[in-house]
Amino acid sequence: MTLQMIGCSHHDTAVEIREQLSFSNEHTQWALAQFGERFEGAELVVLSTCNRVELYAAGGVFGVGIGAVAQATGDGSGGLSGEKARLALSRFVSECLGKPHDLVQEHMTIRQGRDAVDHLFLVAASLDSMVVGEAQILSQVKQAYDLANAANATGPITHAAFQASNRAAKRVQTETTIHRRRLSVPSVAIGEVVPEVFDTLRGKRVVLCGAGEMAEETLRYLQAGGSDNLCIVNRGLERAHALAQQFDVEIQPLTALPEQIVQADLLIGTTSSEHPLVDAETFARLNARRSGRTMLVLDLAVPRDFDPVIGDLPDVFLYQIDDLRAACDRNRREREKQWPKAKKILDEEVERFFESLQQRATGPVIAQLRRRAEEVKTAELQRLLGKLNGATDPAVTKEIEKSFDRLTNKLLHPPMASLRDDAAAGHSRGLLEALRHLFNLGDEG
CATH class of the missing domain: 1.10.287 (Helix Hairpins)
Structure with a gap:
């Protein structure tokens, strides 16, 4: 039983090349429909994300018949292996994407047998990700497998490999803390700092200053955390309108910020302003109108949106970008400590997978x-x-x-x-x- 993978990722291929080799939904559907006809009895799963393009093939000429497990280590006797497999798969990718075969051959590498299984398990567990421990890749692997199932492009080999990779990734999630350490500034701010001040975001007035990329990412974490009373304040309303439609939130012009500060429980700065949005004296006057209610201020902007002296005001808790970046660095170091434990789990699961195949x-x-x-x-x-x-x-x-x-x-x-x-x-x-x-x-x- 040979699992073969042809692909490229952020580790070895520049983004401008990955863009050319990425599979759209249409490319993926075509590939899944044609692969079994091109290579009779063969199986295929296509995984294409912003950081990787990988095709997992098995069965048919890629996995010989009688005693298929005998090919688990990828020696390939009886089927396509090595350069022949690379050539067949790279030509197929070239045809799918309408790209020169030389481009595909130059940038896409092939893995076989145990090497391919090892790689799939690493990918599913996010140990091969740009940000080790990020949660999105496992769902992307599962979606790729589900899509291949729906297209009847899978078979016993891909079923076994992808189901085992899912089990392995779940073990890493539950038995290590590698996924529990937030690494982005917004994720740390909303996921770790906010719970220190508020039991819940439900019912809390959240005022978000800015409508750029940092604001959009912060909005995602806010809504995931239960925020239901959110207002975007921005100088230009066109971008704010786009975010308001996407996240179903209120918007106000920057001139409304003083009154919004009076109402706010959580105030977040993400703008690109060169100067503080409100000077310290004005902020103190506005805070005095809040009747002693607690305010958490998360200043995620560079330059800073709020004068640091406001953190000395009564009932105001201020966290600035450097505070949050320090937490990100600590989390990254903690993730790195968990890597050997996570890899050991994957090694165990790979052995378990091959033992199961050998028994079959x-x-x-x-x-x-x-x-x-x-x-x-x-x-x-x-x-x-x-x-x-x-x-x-x-x-x-x-x-x-x-x-x-x-x-x-x-x-x-x-x-x-x-x-x-x-x-x-x-x-x-x-x-x-x-x-x-x-x-x-x-x-x-």
């Missing part, structure tokens, strides 16, 4: 071998007892039967033990197929 391959052969031996033993025992024509007493007959059983088991033990050892080594000696031929087992079972 060797189990039927061992069962066939036992059945064949049992048939021969029974026939010879009956022939012997027939010749004796009842001349032995039942106790002697029983001993003869036990002797035949012991003889059969002793003869079977060496080949079956060797087969199990060979399976554990990845079928490197090809004993699975040798036993089929030596004992004329065929493809039954």
